[in-house]
Amino acid sequence: MNQTRLPSMLSLAAAVATVVTLSACTSMAPHASFSQTSLPxxxxxxxxxxxxxxxxxxxxxxxxxxxxxxxxxxxxxxxxxxxxxxxxxxxxxxxxxxxxxxxxxxxxxxxxxxxxxxxxxxxxxxxxxxxxxxxxxxxxxxxxxxxxxxxxxxxxxxxxxxxxxxxxxxxxxxxxxxxxxxxxxxx
Structure with missing residues (x-):
């Protein structure tokens, strides 16, 4: 494998892993607590x-x-x-x-x-x-x-x-x- 391509592939893999991790965290985040502002x-x-x-x-x-x-x-x-x-x-x-x-x-x-x-x-x-x-x-x-x-x-x-x-x-x-x-x- 070409040594110059390895760092860019590692960067791409790290970026994909970050996006996957953030997506998982977002789907597990609790719903925002109920807001009473619009109620009488x-x-x-x-x-x-x-x-x-x-x-x-x-x-x-x-x-x-x-x-x-x-x-x-x-x-x-x-x-x-x-x-x-x-x-x-x-x-x-x-x-x-x-x-x-x-x-x-x-x-x-x-x-x-x-x-x-x-x-x-x-x-x-x-x-x-x-x-x-x-x-x-x-x-x-x-x-x-x-x-x-x-x-x-x-x-x-x-x-x-x-x-x-x-x-x-x-x-x-x-x-x-x-x-x-x-x-x-x-x-």
């Missing part, structure tokens, strides 16, 4: 908390046609409960969301429920953004230390605009939805 202030998590886990929910919300509270003779679709699968950002199932009461359970058996702090509109046909103050977790695992849960990036899930009448009182309907649940811990 009412559903932003207070300072002093950081994102612990981001999940994507795919599921359904059940509604029942019931009498309106304190409005005799009038009916409306009333929320009964959720049923959804929670997945990580790679699509792997990491838990469930169900209720009532609203409960987020990780596949490791840890779970948390909470109290709604605030909601804000998220667009026509979508359930609202939501901020929940978490109760202490049950069972050790991923849900330990969760302080707040945000519901964001919503698609669907709103109660039907029609179909509830005195004649359909007691009937239930299921509405599909998707959204992200962002879990926070105190820093």
């Amino acid at each position: 202030d009412t559903v932003k998590v207070p300072s002093g908390h950081m994102v612990a886990m981001e999940t994507h929910a795919t599921g359904e919300l059940t509604y029942e046609c019931k009498d309106k509270a304190n409005m005799p003779g009038q009916v409306e679709w009333t929320f009964v409960g959720p049923k959804a699968t929670l997945a990580d950002r790679h699509g792997k199932a990491v838990g469930t969301y169900s209720g009532p009461p609203a409960t987020w359970q990780a596949t490791d058996g840890s779970k948390v429920s909470g109290t709604q702090v605030a909601v804000a509109p998220s667009g026509p046909g979508n359930i609202p953004f939501q901020l929940v103050k978490a109760n202490p977790a049950v069972n050790p695992g991923a849900m330990m230390g969760i302080s707040y849960i945000q519901r964001v990036a919503l698609q669907g899930g709103a109660a039907p605009a029609t179909g509830c009448s005195a004649d359909t009182r007691g009937q239930r309907t299921v509405v599909p939805y998707q959204g992200d649940y962002i879990f926070y811990k105190a820093v």
Whole structure:
């Protein structure tokens, strides 16, 4: 082999190795943490908390046609409960969301429920953004230390605009939805 070509071939090999290494590092880099900047202030998590886990929910919300509270003779679709699968950002199932009461359970058996702090509109046909103050977790695992849960990036899930009448009182309907649940811990 020509001695003058050897250094340039070594340089080329080093450059290729650098590109391969950088590409591998980029694909393994974690996703940027969720940003609250575009959310209404009412559903932003207070300072002093950081994102612990981001999940994507795919599921359904059940509604029942019931009498309106304190409005005799009038009916409306009333929320009964959720049923959804929670997945990580790679699509792997990491838990469930169900209720009532609203409960987020990780596949490791840890779970948390909470109290709604605030909601804000998220667009026509979508359930609202939501901020929940978490109760202490049950069972050790991923849900330990969760302080707040945000519901964001919503698609669907709103109660039907029609179909509830005195004649359909007691009937239930299921509405599909998707959204992200962002879990926070105190820093």
